[in-house]
Amino acid sequence: MTWTPKNPDFRRIVLESFSKQQAMSTIGAILSRVEAGHVEIELPYHESLTQQHGFLHAGIVTAVLDSSCGYAALTLMPPGAGVLSVEFKVNLLAPAKGLVLVARGRVLRAGRTITVCQADGFMRVGDREVPVATMLATMMTVTDRSDVTG
Amino acid sequence: MTWTPKNPDFRRIVLESFSKQQAMSTIGAILSRVEAGHVEIELPYHESLTQQHGFLHAGIVTAVLDSSCGYAALTLMPPGAGVLSVEFKVNLLAPAKGLVLVARGRVLRAGRTITVCQADGFMRVGDREVPVATMLATMMTVTDRSDVTG
Amino acid sequence: MTWTPKNPDFRRIVLESFSKQQAMSTIGAILSRVEAGHVEIELPYHESLTQQHGFLHAGIVTAVLDSSCGYAALTLMPPGAGVLSVEFKVNLLAPAKGLVLVARGRVLRAGRTITVCQADGFMRVGDREVPVATMLATMMTVTDRSDVTG
Amino acid sequence: MTWTPKNPDFRRIVLESFSKQQAMSTIGAILSRVEAGHVEIELPYHESLTQQHGFLHAGIVTAVLDSSCGYAALTLMPPGAGVLSVEFKVNLLAPAKGLVLVARGRVLRAGRTITVCQADGFMRVGDREVPVATMLATMMTVTDRSDVTG
Numbered sequence: 001m002t003w004t005p006k007n008p009d010f011r012r013i014v015l016e017s018f019s020k021q022q023a024m025s026t027i028g029a030i031l032s033r034v035e036a037g038h039v040e041i042e043l044p045y046h047e048s049l050t051q052q053h054g055f056l057h058a059g060i061v062t063a064v065l066d067s068s069c070g071y072a073a074l075t076l077m078p079p080g081a082g083v084l085s086v087e088f089k090v091n092l093l094a095p096a097k098g099l100v101l102v103a104r105g106r107v108l109r110a111g112r113t114i115t116v117c118q119a120d121g122f123m124r125v126g127d128r129e130v131p132v133a134t135m136l137a138t139m140m141t142v143t144d145r146s147d148v149t150g
Numbered sequence: 151m152t153w154t155p156k157n158p159d160f161r162r163i164v165l166e167s168f169s170k171q172q173a174m175s176t177i178g179a180i181l182s183r184v185e186a187g188h189v190e191i192e193l194p195y196h197e198s199l200t201q202q203h204g205f206l207h208a209g210i211v212t213a214v215l216d217s218s219c220g221y222a223a224l225t226l227m228p229p230g231a232g233v234l235s236v237e238f239k240v241n242l243l244a245p246a247k248g249l250v251l252v253a254r255g256r257v258l259r260a261g262r263t264i265t266v267c268q269a270d271g272f273m274r275v276g277d278r279e280v281p282v283a284t285m286l287a288t289m290m291t292v293t294d295r296s297d298v299t300g
Numbered sequence: 301m302t303w304t305p306k307n308p309d310f311r312r313i314v315l316e317s318f319s320k321q322q323a324m325s326t327i328g329a330i331l332s333r334v335e336a337g338h339v340e341i342e343l344p345y346h347e348s349l350t351q352q353h354g355f356l357h358a359g360i361v362t363a364v365l366d367s368s369c370g371y372a373a374l375t376l377m378p379p380g381a382g383v384l385s386v387e388f389k390v391n392l393l394a395p396a397k398g399l400v401l402v403a404r405g406r407v408l409r410a411g412r413t414i415t416v417c418q419a420d421g422f423m424r425v426g427d428r429e430v431p432v433a434t435m436l437a438t439m440m441t442v443t444d445r446s447d448v449t450g
Numbered sequence: 451m452t453w454t455p456k457n458p459d460f461r462r463i464v465l466e467s468f469s470k471q472q473a474m475s476t477i478g479a480i481l482s483r484v485e486a487g488h489v490e491i492e493l494p495y496h497e498s499l500t501q502q503h504g505f506l507h508a509g510i511v512t513a514v515l516d517s518s519c520g521y522a523a524l525t526l527m528p529p530g531a532g533v534l535s536v537e538f539k540v541n542l543l544a545p546a547k548g549l550v551l552v553a554r555g556r557v558l559r560a561g562r563t564i565t566v567c568q569a570d571g572f573m574r575v576g577d578r579e580v581p582v583a584t585m586l587a588t589m590m591t592v593t594d595r596s597d598v599t600g
Contacts, residue, residue: 021201049172050172051173052167057171057213057216057217058216058238059212060173062212063210063212063213064209065209067209085242086242087239087438089237089239089586090238108541108584109544116541140414236536239436243408259431284408284416286436288588321501321507322497322500347472349472349473349476350472350473351470352467352532353532356473357471357513358516359510359516362513363513364509366507366508367501382503387539387541388540389539391537
């Protein structure tokens with residue numbers, strides 16, 4: 001789907017917000033692509049992020065998918081707006097083991113208040129991409145701080 | 151609800167598995183309670199785990215809720231079994247700011263293959279507990295490694 | 301949880317809206333209780349509503365849970381507001397066979413725009429109530445027709 | 451994605467099971483396409499299936515999406531297997547008004563026990579298809595009646 005952004009400066013806005021997500025830098029995630037309605041985040045596999053079987057923890061995978069959805073939504077919001085996750089659902093499709101997790105978030109519906117996004121997560125294993133998770137998420141446009149805090 | 155565990159050793163099993171979840175120790179989460187069908191995990195607030203507004207990242211909150219659900223499910227599984235997250239859905243109810251995130255996972259339905267769990271997440275703010283998230287999760291009993299690896 | 305309704309007339313509002321849901325009368329569902337933040341709907345079992353094994357179809361169970369959540373949310377909305385389902389997730393816990401399906405929807409969080417609800421579904425079997433489904437739902441307050449139509 | 455069915459007779463199996471879903475015939479839904487890993491169901495709009503604003507009730511839309519996912523999963527299951535919905539999540543994208551609801555369910559991951567599906571719902575409005583809902587669903591292979599009944 002092709003989207004027309006309301007804010008021509010959307011790439012800078014997303015980069016600035018992502019750089020404030022300390023959780024992303026703590027786990028080592030990087031923003032690898034920002035288009036209108038589409039954002040990619042990559043997370044190199046690291047043992048410090050695993051669950052009991054040595055795969056990336058489902059919550060860590062979710063964190064990256066969530067950010068890719070949130071920022072995909074933010075690319076289409078008007079100047080001055082912020083984004084909040086209302087809810088999301090994740091299906092885990094395969095164990096997350098490989099070199100790098102790639103999360104691709106995209107907008108399915110962009111409304112004034114509610115934006116619906118989907119993100120697919122893949123592990124790069126050699127030259128293949130193995131689907132490991134998919135997320136369906138609801139994001140909200142926030143235009144003042146009172147929305148954020150309550 | 152009162153559950154009868156199939157494995158009298160369930161507390162040791164959960165503790166051992168939790169200690170292998172490197173993602174939990176990386177973010178600083180601790181297992182604070184293990185009962186049959188009920189598990190609590192606590193995560194002290196830390197700036198390194200935040201999103202762009204300074205609240206705990208929704209993905210980090212989700213990681214802790216997911217582990218509390220998974221281990222609540224594991225307390226009721228037979229000896230030798232392991233647990234995998236099939237899917238979960240989280241609603242974010244309020245910004246996660248405060249001293250400590252408390253995640254309380256409990257079993258709603260324990261089947262042979264599928265266990266359904268719910269987890270509530272609260273932030274301790276002074277002497278109050280503020281609800282910040284709720285999760286509905288589907289967990290799967292795995293009895294051999296081939297299940298785990300695909 | 302105890303809620304203070306913003307509209308003292310909330311019972312009449314819910315009754316009027318429910319009576320306009322032709323899908324509810326088509327399947328034979330009745331509104332059995334309306335409190336602030338809590339609504340119950342009952343659906344007598346009927347063969348015309350079943351799936352291939354003779355249980356109530358998951359979608360029919362969902363329809364009743366969705367309406368119970370939506371109207372639980374509506375009880376707390378201000379005068380003039382309408383309610384729309386943004387999304388919901390349902391876990392099916394047991395086959396829906398018995399005399400009557402009882403859906404109990406309640407509000408978890410009531411915000412200005414977003415209301416989060418949970419509904420539990422039970423089948424009455426003799427003098428017992430068997431849990432058959434649970435829903436976590438996101439509802440939206442709509443204050444003008446343009447919200448409803450897009 | 452291209453799938454290889456385990457049961458060459460999958461079309462007949464799906465047709466027979468669908469014809470036993472009395473809920474589908476009650477609401478007027480018809481099976482319009484059955485391929486390996488992909489099933490389409492159509493539901494003509496009718497006032498008797500509406501919510502309070504005159505759109506198809508979200509639960510009715512969900513019922514059709516759920517059946518399209520369940521039967522998409524069933525096309526890939528071995529002979530003798532049945533399918534049960536474990537859980538699903540639906541996002542409503544736009545009011546469901548138009549001539550016909552088209553639900554397209556497809557398999558994302560086919561496992562021995564768990565099959566993950568997605569369904570998209572569209573309303574035919576003139577010669578356009580307007581996206582109105584999307585579902586992410588978890589289906590389970592059942593191989594004996596004891597699974598179905600508990």
